[in-house]
Amino acid sequence: MDNNTIKIKRVLLVPLDPVHDVALKILNRKLRDRGHETILLPPDIPLEEIISRLTEIDNLDFILVSRTLGYGVAELLGKFIDLAEAAKIRDKAKIVLGGKAITPQLAAELGFDKGFGAGTDFDEIIAFIEGREFLRERDSLFRKKISIPASHNYHYKNNRIRRLLNEITDEIIQWGENKSSPGIERAKLRENMITISQDDKLTDEEKNQKIKVLKEKYIAYCDEKIVRFYERGLLPDKVRKLSSEEIGKLNLYIQQQKQNINFKQMRHMQLLPLVFVQYGTGCPIMDIAHIKTSEAWGADGVFHFDPSWGARTEGLLEGILSHEEDGSIITWENLAKIKSSLHKETLWTVRAHRGLNTPETTVIAGRLGADLTKIHIVYGSLNGGTDPARLTIDGLKAIQFAAKYNMPFDEPTNEELGGVPAYKSFAGLLIIADLALKLKAQPILKPLFCYSPDVMISGKMDDNYIDYNVAKIKSLRSIIDAPIWPGEPIGFMTHSEDRVQSTLSTALHSALAISLQVDAITIASSDEAYSRGPISLASRIDTLRGAQEVFRFLGKAKIKPTGKAKEYEKEITEGIEKTLEKVAKRGSFVDALYEGLLGSPQDGAYPGRAGRDTVFEG
Amino acid sequence: MESNSKVIGILGTAKNTGKTTTFNFLLEWSNSEKIKPGLTSIGYDGEDIDNITGLPKPRIFIEKGNTIATAEQCLFPLKDRIEIIEKTSVNTALGRVIIGKAKKEGMVILAGPNKGIDLQTIIQKLKQQRVELILVDGALNRMIPLIHCDALIIATGASRHTDIGLLVDEIESMTRVFNLPEWGKEDIYKDEIREYKNNILIFQKNGCLKQLSGHSLLSQKTFSNLISIINDPEYDGVYIPGIIQETILKKIADKYYQLFQGKTIIINNPTFLLIGSREINHLKDLIGDLLNKGINIKTLYNLPILAVTINPFYPKYDRLRKGSYEMASIDRLQLHEQMTGRVTFPVINIKEKESSKLLMEVKKFLKSGNR
Numbered sequence: 001m002d003n004n005t006i007k008i009k010r011v012l013l014v015p016l017d018p019v020h021d022v023a024l025k026i027l028n029r030k031l032r033d034r035g036h037e038t039i040l041l042p043p044d045i046p047l048e049e050i051i052s053r054l055t056e057i058d059n060l061d062f063i064l065v066s067r068t069l070g071y072g073v074a075e076l077l078g079k080f081i082d083l084a085e086a087a088k089i090r091d092k093a094k095i096v097l098g099g100k101a102i103t104p105q106l107a108a109e110l111g112f113d114k115g116f117g118a119g120t121d122f123d124e125i126i127a128f129i130e131g132r133e134f135l136r137e138r139d140s141l142f143r144k145k146i147s148i149p150a151s152h153n154y155h156y157k158n159n160r161i162r163r164l165l166n167e168i169t170d171e172i173i174q175w176g177e178n179k180s181s182p183g184i185e186r187a188k189l190r191e192n193m194i195t196i197s198q199d200d201k202l203t204d205e206e207k208n209q210k211i212k213v214l215k216e217k218y219i220a221y222c223d224e225k226i227v228r229f230y231e232r233g234l235l236p237d238k239v240r241k242l243s244s245e246e247i248g249k250l251n252l253y254i255q256q257q258k259q260n261i262n263f264k265q266m267r268h269m270q271l272l273p274l275v276f277v278q279y280g281t282g283c284p285i286m287d288i289a290h291i292k293t294s295e296a297w298g299a300d301g302v303f304h305f306d307p308s309w310g311a312r313t314e315g316l317l318e319g320i321l322s323h324e325e326d327g328s329i330i331t332w333e334n335l336a337k338i339k340s341s342l343h344k345e346t347l348w349t350v351r352a353h354r355g356l357n358t359p360e361t362t363v364i365a366g367r368l369g370a371d372l373t374k375i376h377i378v379y380g381s382l383n384g385g386t387d388p389a390r391l392t393i394d395g396l397k398a399i400q401f402a403a404k405y406n407m408p409f410d411e412p413t414n415e416e417l418g419g420v421p422a423y424k425s426f427a428g429l430l431i432i433a434d435l436a437l438k439l440k441a442q443p444i445l446k447p448l449f450c451y452s453p454d455v456m457i458s459g460k461m462d463d464n465y466i467d468y469n470v471a472k473i474k475s476l477r478s479i480i481d482a483p484i485w486p487g488e489p490i491g492f493m494t495h496s497e498d499r500v501q502s503t504l505s506t507a508l509h510s511a512l513a514i515s516l517q518v519d520a521i522t523i524a525s526s527d528e529a530y531s532r533g534p535i536s537l538a539s540r541i542d543t544l545r546g547a548q549e550v551f552r553f554l555g556k557a558k559i560k561p562t563g564k565a566k567e568y569e570k571e572i573t574e575g576i577e578k579t580l581e582k583v584a585k586r587g588s589f590v591d592a593l594y595e596g597l598l599g600s601p602q603d604g605a606y607p608g609r610a611g612r613d614t615v616f617e618g
Numbered sequence: 619m620e621s622n623s624k625v626i627g628i629l630g631t632a633k634n635t636g637k638t639t640t641f642n643f644l645l646e647w648s649n650s651e652k653i654k655p656g657l658t659s660i661g662y663d664g665e666d667i668d669n670i671t672g673l674p675k676p677r678i679f680i681e682k683g684n685t686i687a688t689a690e691q692c693l694f695p696l697k698d699r700i701e702i703i704e705k706t707s708v709n710t711a712l713g714r715v716i717i718g719k720a721k722k723e724g725m726v727i728l729a730g731p732n733k734g735i736d737l738q739t740i741i742q743k744l745k746q747q748r749v750e751l752i753l754v755d756g757a758l759n760r761m762i763p764l765i766h767c768d769a770l771i772i773a774t775g776a777s778r779h780t781d782i783g784l785l786v787d788e789i790e791s792m793t794r795v796f797n798l799p800e801w802g803k804e805d806i807y808k809d810e811i812r813e814y815k816n817n818i819l820i821f822q823k824n825g826c827l828k829q830l831s832g833h834s835l836l837s838q839k840t841f842s843n844l845i846s847i848i849n850d851p852e853y854d855g856v857y858i859p860g861i862i863q864e865t866i867l868k869k870i871a872d873k874y875y876q877l878f879q880g881k882t883i884i885i886n887n888p889t890f891l892l893i894g895s896r897e898i899n900h901l902k903d904l905i906g907d908l909l910n911k912g913i914n915i916k917t918l919y920n921l922p923i924l925a926v927t928i929n930p931f932y933p934k935y936d937r938l939r940k941g942s943y944e945m946a947s948i949d950r951l952q953l954h955e956q957m958t959g960r961v962t963f964p965v966i967n968i969k970e971k972e973s974s975k976l977l978m979e980v981k982k983f984l985k986s987g988n989r
Binding site: 048051052055069071074075078079081082083085086087088090091103104105106107108109110111112113114115 | 632633660661662663665669670689691709710711712729732733734735757758759760761762763815816832833834836837860861863889890893894896935
């Protein structure tokens with residue numbers, strides 16, 4: 001806000017209440033800070049005396065009256081407004097009513113020019129007085145899509161690591177030349193099918209004919225489970241189509257939610273970190289309810305979780321489908337429906353990262369206008385169950401699609417959850433980030449930010465959860481200026497069946513994240529680890545509220561780690577360098593994955609088997 | 619082209635005294651008689667649940683073709699049923715006031731202009747729609763904007779007081795104030811003093827006018843100034859364009875009556891006297907006292923009261939369940955009997971057979987000439 005352009009207003013503040021005048025005192029201070037002229041009357045003056053005083057003050061622009069409601073108070077306020085009109089005060093000043101139980105409807109009934117009730121932001125009142133639109137202001141600050149990579153230049157600060165990465169990623173690109181896979185072929189076919197279906201110059205019949213030809217080719221690259229669907233209309237177990245009645249009701253629900261939604265402000269003083277939650281209940285209807293709830297309670301972004309079998313199956317289904325178990329099935333129609341429910345400023349991530357449909361998912365996400373995606377070759381190969389060679393070629397192509405559709409992508413180092421030490425995971429993380437930069441994509445580093453098996457074993461969090469998490473972020477920052485979005489989700493392994501404990505733990509990890517000013521965080525619901533089924537909305541709100549509260553608590557204050565953090569940071573950076581040296585020396589990234597240089601079976605990483613021997617020249 | 623339709627306002631003494639019930643009664647009647655109504659409210663009416671007590675309230679049901687003036691936020695859910703005719707520049711806490719016409723029958727929420735000058739604007743806009751009767755629903759105990767109507771109906775009841783004596787005293791006092799003689803055509807300065815809105819005026823026998831700083835008699839300071847000026851045999855009367863506080867009126871009656879004997883105090887309109895009183899029920903005695911002491915009180919503007927409607931029901935605060943209310947009632951026969959005995963206007967319980975009496979009064983008023 002630019003103070004120079006504000007027109008100075010004369011504001012009289014009237015605590016009509018016998019006791020409650022704190023809000024007006026705060027407002028008085030804030031208005032004065034912005035250069036307005038204010039007069040704050042003492043509380044508990046009789047109406048007639050207030051009016052008499054008001055007639056003696058010239059050039060008033062606003063009169064702000066505060067009052068808690070109680071028996072007969074409506075009539076008292078009605079009389080105040082009548083007196084003000086008869087005393088010709090309304091001719092010159094706008095009269096505004098504030099108080100916990102005040103609503104715009106009540107303000108209208110009482111005849112006031114404006115009403116502010118519980119949950120009003122002081123800035124909202126100031127904006128009203130200054131004649132500014134507050135919603136625009138709030139939107140721009142708190143609900144505005146932010147490009148996560150925009151404030152980073154991807155410059156390396158550690159030249160030794162940069163040189164090693166350069167060597168490794170050159171080799172990957174070279175290795176990938178002239179290679180393809182069923183996943184890549186399907187992605188290309190899907191891209192063509194989408195283009196045809198959106199071509200206005202074609203008639204429906206022409207479209208169907210062209211798509212039919214492509215679909216036949218597509219089916220040739222699919223697993224039996226998917227072929228059955230396309231050829232005989234059979235859906236996999238525990239999957240069903242939503243009925244047209246269900247879809248009609250869903251559309252109505254979306255429309256109502258969009259009309260009625262009010263957003264809570266997530267952060268207090270800072271613009272970062274953005275807060276993401278994941279959905280993936282299996283059912284698009286429940287997902288949309290989670291999305292709308294999360295938006296309302298302040299989430300900046302949501303991301304789509306698919307079922308684990310989706311990553312191990314060649315080919316994607318079609319239609320609006322519901323899945324009885326965790327993970328919402330990736331189809332164009334499911335994602336399009338979900339996309340239609342999003343608020344325009346909500347960031348949307350569709351994860352593609354780890355399986356046999358990585359390139360095709362990236363294409364669908366890109367064509368639907370997703371803001372972000374998720375791709376990580378190393379994690380997908382070592383802990384996601386996909387064959388390293390297959391995922392390397394698919395990942396390469398998916399990163400190119402992400403660049404084409406202008407979707408930054410995050411790389412989660414969830415190998416750490418298997419027990420792989422942070423430094424090894426980070427080496428893999430940086431390889432993929434460097435590869436992405438060469439392919440003109442925008443990588444986002446997503447280190448684990450929780451009590452991971454690695455530190456359980458090594459004892460690095462025996463004293464506190466702060467030092468090692470700080471060390472991880474600082475180590476990455478000492479290597480490259482890239483966006484960092486800890487996950488996934490933060491504080492995850494610290495959750496228990498106790499919702500209060502889980503919420504508090506997520507909140508405290510959020511506090512550390514804001515203290516470190518990372519770009520974004522993903523938070524789990526307070527029942528995510530133990531829900532034994534779809535998570536509940538109440539638990540979803542728990543952690544959003546928890547994060548909000550610590551952001552308010554902390555403001556711009558910082559959490560101070562102990563001296564250990566520096567030691568750990570050094571250790572991690574050295575470990576990354578040593579790991580990269582080994583991979584570079586090996587001369588083959590894919591072989592390095594198979595051989596455990598970026599995480600071995602001893603660490604808890606196992607090269608995946610899905611898609612083995614499916615890479616072909618072409 | 620404006621119609622010369624008449625405007626009836628419904629003034630309440632408190633919340634839940636039956637304003638909207640009376641409003642609905644007249645609305646239903648005008649629709650059945652094919653008298654085209656134009657509808658608005660100076661508050662917020664037609665919601666199903668009261669904003670404060672949480673008790674059910676009368677909804678407002680309009681017929682196809684009825685014209686309404688309500689805030690844009692109230693119109694939003696009705697946008698398929700109401701054709702928007704004009705977005706006026708009149709602002710409220712719920713957005714600008716819209717003039718609209720019902721394409722279909724149904725419930726509406728009315729939240730119209732919140733001050734007199736805006737009500738005047740909206741009345742003009744409704745008249746442009748060639749409506750034949752404009753009904754203005756009041757709000758709570760608010761009365762000042764309603765002075766711009768052509769006639770009023772006063773709604774009172776147990777929600778104001780559960781003590782019937784106090785209720786009757788209050789209405790009798792209001793009767794007294796609304797029955798004050800108008801500063802008529804034969805009186806001097808009639809047109810001149812209308813121009814003065816911001817100063818108290820003192821007339822002198824020689825035809826001169828003196829101005830006093832301040833438009834209202836709210837403070838001792840202004841009153842002392844007035845006293846010092848009128849301590850002059852040449853002065854003839856005083857016009858107060860703003861509020862007169864009851865305590866000051868009482869001082870005149872008790873202490874300074876000799877200065878005012880044989881003179882005239884002109885008020886702007888009855889509501890400006892009523893609003894200056896803490897307890898309206900004492901006002902009848904005070905006015906009686908002033909008149910007895912030979913002090914004339916006249917009003918520059920006035921408007922007829924067609925009837926007083928009474929509502930024996932009231933929301934009773936439930937002490938066991940804090941913050942909630944329940945419906946209760948006082949003795950309706952007692953209320954009716956005592957009110958009729960002391961009030962010169964027709965006293966009507968809308969829920970009883972006598973409601974037809976209200977229609978007679980309204981018809982009589984509509985037939986009468988323009989003010």
